[in-house]
Amino acid sequence: MNDIPVTMRAAVCDAPGVPLVMREVPVPTPGPGQYLVKLEACGICHSDLHVQLGEEPMPPEAFPLILGHEGIGRIVAGQGPLALGTRIGLPWLYDTCQSCTPCLTGQETYCQSQRARGLDAFGAFAEYALVETAFATEIPDTIDPVTGGPLLCAGLTAWSALERCAVRAGQRLLIVGAGGLGQYALAIARARGLRVAVVDLDPAKRAQALAHGAEIAVPPEAVAQITAWGGADITLNFAPSPKVWEMIAACANPLSQIVAVALVHDPVPLSMMWLINGGHKVMGSSVGTRAELRAYLNFAARHLPPVEIEALPFDQVQAGLERLARGAVRGRLVLRF
Numbered sequence: 193m194n195d196i197p198v199t200m201r202a203a204v205c206d207a208p209g210v211p212l213v214m215r216e217v218p219v220p221t222p223g224p225g226q227y228l229v230k231l232e233a234c235g236i237c238h239s240d241l242h243v244q245l246g247e248e249p250m251p252p253e254a255f256p257l258i259l260g261h262e263g264i265g266r267i268v269a270g271q272g273p274l275a276l277g278t279r280i281g282l283p284w285l286y287d288t289c290q291s292c293t294p295c296l297t298g299q300e301t302y303c304q305s306q307r308a309r310g311l312d313a314f315g316a317f318a319e320y321a322l323v324e325t326a327f328a329t330e331i332p333d334t335i336d337p338v339t340g341g342p343l344l345c346a347g348l349t350a351w352s353a354l355e356r357c358a359v360r361a362g363q364r365l366l367i368v369g370a371g372g373l374g375q376y377a378l379a380i381a382r383a384r385g386l387r388v389a390v391v392d393l394d395p396a397k398r399a400q401a402l403a404h405g406a407e408i409a410v411p412p413e414a415v416a417q418i419t420a421w422g423g424a425d426i427t428l429n430f431a432p433s434p435k436v437w438e439m440i441a442a443c444a445n446p447l448s449q450i451v452a453v454a455l456v457h458d459p460v461p462l463s464m465m466w467l468i469n470g471g472h473k474v475m476g477s478s479v480g481t482r483a484e485l486r487a488y489l490n491f492a493a494r495h496l497p498p499v500e501i502e503a504l505p506f507d508q509v510q511a512g513l514e515r516l517a518r519g520a521v522r523g524r525l526v527l528r529f
């Protein structure tokens with residue numbers, strides 16, 4: 193405990209829409225059922241950007257706030273089942289009520305009382321952060337903290353979306369949107385023996401998808417090419433646009449499973465006759481549970497996803513968010529502490 197300082201550097205979001213400011217703030221003290229973690233790395237996610245830009249409906253009293261929910265660090269204080277020094281993850285899910293139906297049936301990401309890290313609780317853009325002991329997930333030693341950060345959100349979200357589906361090797365999967373989440377999904381799908389088509393507007397992302405095992409990679413208007421390839425038995429949508437849903441419906445094989453992941457606020461053009469005649473299943477999916485995170489980290493430790501990771505020093509966090517806003521990131525950005 194002696195080497196824990198009184199204050200730490202944190203990137204603080206004082207109000208929606210203003211840049212993050214590096215500031216000295218008190219190191220939090222772990223209460224009962226909490227660990228204090230010294231951060232080693234934290235990924236920068238689009239959700240952080242939405243909060244920083246004020247695009248997330250949040251009460252004014254939520255600020256000042258520390259963002260960041262792809263953190264990895266070591267336990268330095270607090271009592272729980274894990275020993276001091278254990279490397280754990282700081283994902284989006286901060287905690288849940290642990291008593292509602294979703295919580296009691298292993299579907300805690302649909303708990304309506306859940307708190308999110310970097311939204312309802314202080315996040316990991318800081319040298320130290322608190323973790324509820326019940327929500328601490330150990331990070332396998334073979335996973336490097338910088339490479340591992342984005343597994344906790346982008347990777348887990350892709351994993352959990354496919355877990356919502358009944359998957360058989362040889363089925364045809366359509367991945368819509370080949371950014372970070374799409375790239376993690378492609379790696380998971382290939383390892384599970386699925387045949388993959390990728391849709392993205394960006395030719396560079398399409399080329400990258402082909403290099404990593406997609407059979408075809410086309411722009412959204414190329415519906416005929418996808419149906420000629422064999423159509424989609426499963427579709428994962430990572431593109432935050434209502435427009436892509438017309439293409440998704442047109443590419444779906446009978447009895448297809450479709451998972452909505454990208455946040456789309458406006459209604460989408462899906463016909464109930466298409467749904468009924470095709471017997472399709474359309475599902476929503478939001479990040480992933482603790483059990484899914486453990487399973488996914490175990491998988492990722494053996495099949496390291498070929499996603500481009502760029503490490504930045506911690507004090508570059510605001511510059512990183514601005515690059516994300518400009519679309520000037522090929523894979524994922526991760527802060528190194």
Ligand SMILES: [Zn+2]
Nearest residue numbers: 237239345346
């Ligand atoms: Zn995220």
Ligand SMILES: [Zn+2]
Nearest residue numbers: 289292295303
């Ligand atoms: Zn609950």
